[in-house]
Amino acid sequence: MxxxxxxxxxxxxxxxxxxxxxxxxxxxDREKQNTDTRLTVLSTFTVISDMVREVGGEKVEAxxxxxxxVEIHGYEPTPGDxxxxxxxxxxxxxxxxxxxxxxxxxxxxxxxxxxxxxEGIEVxxxxxxAYKDKPNPHAWMSPKQALVYVENIxxxxxxxxxxxxxxxxxxxxxxSEKIKALDIQLRxxxxxxxxxxxxxxxxxxxxxxxxxDYGMKELYLWAINDESQGSPQxxxxxxxxxxxxxxxxxxxxxTVEPKIQEExxxxxxxxxxxxxxxxSLSGADGPAPTYLALLTHTVETIVNGLRGx
Amino acid sequence: xxxxxxxTIPLQYPFMVKAIVVSSVVGxxxxxxxxxxxxxxxxxxxxxxxxxxxxxxxxxxxxGIPFSVGGFIFALLAxxxxxxxxxxxxxxxxxxxxxxxxTLFALGLILISRTVSSxxxxxxxxxxxxxxxxxxxxxxxxxSAVVAAIILTFRRTLLLFCFDPTHMQSVGVSAKFIxxxxxxxxxxxxxxxxxxxxxxxxxxxxxxxxxTAFLLTKRFPVMLVIASVVSVVSSVVGxxxxxxxxxxxxxxxxxxxxCVFLGAFAFSVIRSHRKKNTSVVSV
Amino acid sequence: xxAIELHNVxxxxxxxxxxxxxxxxxPEGTFSGVxxxxxxxxxxxxxxxxxxxxPTSGSVLVDQKTPLQAQKEGVVAYVPQNELxxxxxxxxxxxxxxxxxxGLQNIFRTPxxxxxxxxxxxxxxxxxxxxxxxxxGELSGGQKKRVFVARALAHGADILLLDEPFAGVDAxxxxxxxxxxxxxxxxxKTIILxxxxxxxxxxxxxxxxxxxxxxxxxxxxxxxxxxxxxxxTFDGAMHRIKFSA
Numbered sequence: 001m002x003x004x005x006x007x008x009x010x011x012x013x014x015x016x017x018x019x020x021x022x023x024x025x026x027x028x029d030r031e032k033q034n035t036d037t038r039l040t041v042l043s044t045f046t047v048i049s050d051m052v053r054e055v056g057g058e059k060v061e062a063x064x065x066x067x068x069x070v071e072i073h074g075y076e077p078t079p080g081d082x083x084x085x086x087x088x089x090x091x092x093x094x095x096x097x098x099x100x101x102x103x104x105x106x107x108x109x110x111x112x113x114x115x116x117x118x119e120g121i122e123v124x125x126x127x128x129x130a131y132k133d134k135p136n137p138h139a140w141m142s143p144k145q146a147l148v149y150v151e152n153i154x155x156x157x158x159x160x161x162x163x164x165x166x167x168x169x170x171x172x173x174x175x176s177e178k179i180k181a182l183d184i185q186l187r188x189x190x191x192x193x194x195x196x197x198x199x200x201x202x203x204x205x206x207x208x209x210x211x212x213d214y215g216m217k218e219l220y221l222w223a224i225n226d227e228s229q230g231s232p233q234x235x236x237x238x239x240x241x242x243x244x245x246x247x248x249x250x251x252x253x254x255t256v257e258p259k260i261q262e263e264x265x266x267x268x269x270x271x272x273x274x275x276x277x278x279x280s281l282s283g284a285d286g287p288a289p290t291y292l293a294l295l296t297h298t299v300e301t302i303v304n305g306l307r308g309x
Numbered sequence: 310x311x312x313x314x315x316x317t318i319p320l321q322y323p324f325m326v327k328a329i330v331v332s333s334v335v336g337x338x339x340x341x342x343x344x345x346x347x348x349x350x351x352x353x354x355x356x357x358x359x360x361x362x363x364x365x366x367x368x369x370x371x372x373g374i375p376f377s378v379g380g381f382i383f384a385l386l387a388x389x390x391x392x393x394x395x396x397x398x399x400x401x402x403x404x405x406x407x408x409x410x411x412t413l414f415a416l417g418l419i420l421i422s423r424t425v426s427s428x429x430x431x432x433x434x435x436x437x438x439x440x441x442x443x444x445x446x447x448x449x450x451x452x453s454a455v456v457a458a459i460i461l462t463f464r465r466t467l468l469l470f471c472f473d474p475t476h477m478q479s480v481g482v483s484a485k486f487i488x489x490x491x492x493x494x495x496x497x498x499x500x501x502x503x504x505x506x507x508x509x510x511x512x513x514x515x516x517x518x519x520x521t522a523f524l525l526t527k528r529f530p531v532m533l534v535i536a537s538v539v540s541v542v543s544s545v546v547g548x549x550x551x552x553x554x555x556x557x558x559x560x561x562x563x564x565x566x567x568c569v570f571l572g573a574f575a576f577s578v579i580r581s582h583r584k585k586n587t588s589v590v591s592v
Numbered sequence: 593x594x595a596i597e598l599h600n601v602x603x604x605x606x607x608x609x610x611x612x613x614x615x616x617x618x619p620e621g622t623f624s625g626v627x628x629x630x631x632x633x634x635x636x637x638x639x640x641x642x643x644x645x646x647p648t649s650g651s652v653l654v655d656q657k658t659p660l661q662a663q664k665e666g667v668v669a670y671v672p673q674n675e676l677x678x679x680x681x682x683x684x685x686x687x688x689x690x691x692x693x694x695g696l697q698n699i700f701r702t703p704x705x706x707x708x709x710x711x712x713x714x715x716x717x718x719x720x721x722x723x724x725x726x727x728x729g730e731l732s733g734g735q736k737k738r739v740f741v742a743r744a745l746a747h748g749a750d751i752l753l754l755d756e757p758f759a760g761v762d763a764x765x766x767x768x769x770x771x772x773x774x775x776x777x778x779x780x781k782t783i784i785l786x787x788x789x790x791x792x793x794x795x796x797x798x799x800x801x802x803x804x805x806x807x808x809x810x811x812x813x814x815x816x817x818x819x820x821x822x823x824x825t826f827d828g829a830m831h832r833i834k835f836s837a
Contacts, residue, residue, distance in 0.1 A: 076437060076557060078558070079328075079548075080552075103440075105440060109324065472683060472691070479663060
């Protein structure tokens, strides 16, 4: 009877080793030389990568280090990420303490230039918590600030590939027009929410820029995903505010576990208005495959939730 | 793709070379320590100290001194607290360790939530094997080399301390001194390697290699060799596997170490089983 | 000359007394049995002699020296109880006996020719030479004891303390062990052992100490190992014991 146990242990051990070897060799085969002449542009997360794709068009291969749906604040790059990063012609990060791990990345890869594309935006500081008065990193949630991002991307791409200056400029112009148009459209849909109902209640305080742009009041469980728990006082405050202002719907983001927000729903009698996209795009078949779709879908969800549709 | 390419391709990247070298060096010194720790019944201590350094890291950040200094001070504090609570109560040592390290870790969390910082202090504990700066790499390697040299030089004294501290004391060598000497070595190793290879790797490296070696031999010098070899091989194989499978490097190293332990376990069970059978026959 | 001298020694632990006003004078070259109930203070007495516990009051002389001085000179060797040893420890018989040389070696504890010679010599004396490469867990109860006696010999100590040496040892091995100890006594060593095993005590111990928080009585077995004394020490009647008087 003991023999059976031993045999099964040995079998498990051997199969682990074998599958390992198999996977290693298969992955090795997959490695192929890149004969592509496009610029390889690596971004720390999907939102920036989408902007790069829009500006760079067919002249760039835009890659995102983090995959759609991944929490980006506390990500840990794998060896493959580092290999991709070291093959890139340029790396874009958001900065403003969003991807602190990017610094570790740059420690490992010192030969690839990196650009922080939030350079020059109008910073909204974090209002409370451990990171109080530090800049809120989620500036792309304001279409107005996103224009700065686009301009920074254009400049950086032009610097790497000056012969494509006109191409990038034209694409950036078209993209910026689209963003401006969306800005007007979003402002309009938010104006349909009765003014007293314009409370944006979320898990992370990631919507400061959006709320500021469109005249909404902000409530959140924690300022930034790094602490990710929400102090008891902060949660109690949110519950009180939701009750006091009879806020019809509250929200949580796609990259966050909504457990605490569900608790707020139970205690305040409000309801979950849906999932908002901020830190990451969705997959291609999801509701927010591009930056513009992310903004549209998120604002739509907010408006529908707060208007009780 | 041939075997030479398989080995050399990851080595084109400096971060892979550093990851392999540093985790091997840390692995080797932790393996040496692990032999003494598991024989002494101190395996949990590595876990405890690794967590207890958190408040030290935060305070070091606030004051502006190197993290390892703050971490080291709190590692010692944890050890002293564990020692004094244990001698003055009848609570078992594992419970005392649990109380001390969770309390200090919690203090660290509280300090973090009250500290404005531009870096993620919690992540100091979760050092990142692929993002080791040259300075940090040399620091860790240097400290590890010194600790390894000390352990090997005084291995007989440390062994006697683990085996029979009463005898040691009865010939006039202070067992208490050796007790704290070993703890200081442990604290130094942990604080020097946490920032580079991270907490999970350190804890695993302080327990698994020694345990694996213990299953395979009844000779202490052989045990030291097996533990070091297992640990270094795990680091190298784990790092390569993480490259080709594109998974977390620390995770791959620890997982491979666990697989080796499992193999050693199966081997030792089979061996003792066979021995039992043959002895029955020979009677 | 006395090997051990205790005068009015008291040891106070945090929550209890280990010894109270104990006095004893053990002559050199004698074989003493220390008997008493569990918790009577036998271990404390041993610890005081080894210098592991400092008395709260009273004075201790070991071979005319303070216990700490005696430690440094390696006067006392200790054979631990079987259950206090980790028998799975990856050390061989030879390694354990070599530990006896520990106090005599330089700071790196590198064994020299002299050390190896002494270890072989000690193994020879206890009849464990052919088992020298065995891991210590692979021995019988009696053999285990003899390894530690060999360690004490390698150490060159004049005084041997044995804590419950007959626990977990069969009758035949017990006899072999006492024979060995008697030979050592002949060679001039002072032997002190603690035991529960009262039945055959008088056969090999020339002195007996009765312990009950203090030294109830100490002296030649023929005078001290009496029914009255033992009954007083053990709070009750003892059966099957061959008393001296």
